[in-house]
Amino acid sequence: MSLLIALDIDGTTVHHDGHLTDAVRDSVRAVADAGHHVVLATGRSVIATIPIAEKLGLSTGFAVCSNGAITLRLGSDLPDGYEIIEAVTFDPKPALTLLRGSWPDAVVAVEDVGVGFKVSAPFPDGELMGDQRVVPWDELVGHPATRVTFRSPTGSAEDFMELTERIGLHGVNYAVGFTAWLDINPEGVSKGSALEQVRRSLGVEPADTVAVGDQRNDIEMLRWAARGVAMGQAPAEVQDIADEVTETVDNDGLALVLRTLV
16 A cells, blocks of 8 residues: 655645655655655645755656645656656736735735746745746736735734734735735645645555655645644644644654654
């Protein structure tokens, strides 16, 4: 019996500074070598996901990026080591029009798949991988997008949760991060929805699914999985919907979960 094991990246597989421990890497390799399907499921862009897949030795299979808007097939036979098999887009203008001016120092990034981001102003170093191109507002909102990020250096996650309730975002799927970071995706799109398509492609039974994550954008994924595991540092609302809670990322909580699957 092969399991589908879906893994969030930041705060689950790697620390927030990008560090990958030997214990986690070895445990990921162990479940993959045992014949299970390991699928990275992340809010990261494609070009920020591939280096992690390479570090983990995941050269075949699937990966879910941009909170479910992008699904990749990995393969060493492919020119870039991957191909995009699904990309779901939406019109970012209504949501960004609501958000514009709602937070004094907020900046906006619109994903440019495989390249980087179009931004309203530069993001701090290390927050976005790939090219950042500052463009006028009309260009930010003028084309279909897979994901939009709204970010503030001064606010908090709680501030942004209150903000989304106040302005009433509709017609999109969104999640607030562990800081003042808001990701917006097409309506109905999440890590869980993309993983369901991957599950069907692989022919894995629903009962044979496992997911591990640590943030609000993992909630749909943890609900989707037969065994949904929250990291120990996850917000209360994430832990509450999970089937179980493991140790924190600092204590290699993911490795503890994966060792139970070999």
